[in-house]
Amino acid sequence: MAAPITVHRPTLSGGRRVSVRTDGIDRDLGIAFSDTDVEEFLRRAGLSEGAALLDDPGWVEWRGGREWVTG
Incomplete structure (x- = not known):
């Protein structure tokens, strides 16, 4: 089963689209520019434990790698 949360490849601005x-x-x-942004999006989506989920491949798929890349 695929992870329900996807952090997409970085855009030229360095932001990454986040979808569930x-x-x-x-x-x-929304578009995230840091882990903190992703955590906030997940909190708003009802996942208050968002920070703990970021490195769990069962929950989050990082397309284009885990690191933040700026354009």
């Missing part, structure tokens, strides 16, 4: 899959539908949570 629920009930077979991908929902965009």
Whole structure:
């Protein structure tokens, strides 16, 4: 089973789109520029333990690598 949260490849600005899959539908949570942004998006989506999930491949798929890359 694929991870329900995807942090997409960096854009030229260094931001990364974050999406969550629920009930077979991908929902965009926003553009993140840091782990803190991703954690906040997950908190707003009802996952208060977002920080603990970031390095769990069962929860989060990091496309383009885990590091933040700026453009």
